[in-house]
Amino acid sequence: MRQEAQARQASIPPRLPVEAKSRINQQERDKRLKSPDMIKHESDVTPAVLAVMEQTQDPRLRQIMISLIKHLHGFIRDVHLTEEELRTAARLIISIGQQSSDTHNEAILLAGSLGISSLVCLLNNGENGTKETSQSLLGPFWRLNSPQVENGGSLLRSPTPGPALFMSARVIDQAGQPVIGAQVDIWHSSPVGYYENQDQAQADFNLRGTFTTNEEGRFWFRSVRPAGYPVPTNGIVGQLLSAQNRHPYRPAHIHALIFKPGFKTLISQVYADDDPHLTTDVQFGVTRALIGHFERHEEPHAQATDAGSPWYSLDYTYVMEQGEARLPTPPIK
């Protein structure tokens, strides 16, 4: 406890004795009161804060802080924020932190629910937002080191009832050439909408696997059809959704993380075209380029599935952009 108190003390700036602070003459006092920098009305606040923000040394941080102040002050004027609402906002921010843990990030969930994650993704991909892109959101459940699976193999590591799925995909570059030898990490929810890390009934790494693209840039596998699922609603995001009469569902999707040196790591989600929530994704992650056609088949097919019929096939083409191959920090272990 004493160490904590000492550390706290060390971080507090030193005080000036009152004598040193108050030795200014009347002339100086009058000058200060008449200074154009003195805040007199609400309209004086923003220029005063912007002048301070201008002093930020790091150029990117300066740019961000100046723009943030302009927009935040503009927003406050726009809605005429009340003092009580400001205190409520501070409490909400504290709650977002308190509701986050090693396995749950309420801040990212909120960013998704406000369209911020989608906007940042689309701004920074597809040639800086000028073209449609295969990039999407990482989501909260990517795990490192999912087991390597041969092309044509299965993602099932424990019995997982539900309609079978055969996915066949191609990875190409922006010129349409195959991306050979890329590592493709696939993960998806079960036919009842649970990832293996959320579900006692599934084996470790069930519905997860890593593939290597062949000389045509292709990979393919057998699995079961994922279902859509609700995002957690026991926090701030749940309160927001209920205040806005919004459902909490994400449409069914298949996650991919595709890694090959020389290319920007492709983080993608392919959404089922027949899902009832396709156009109302609570996270605003669905874009036209990410919609996959889940084709239903009534006739059994030995190669595609060993689970009989009906079964679904999905063909999809991922497009990688040039860039730096960097792995994100896994949200869970």
Ligand SMILES: [Fe+2]
């Ligand atoms: Fe997901």
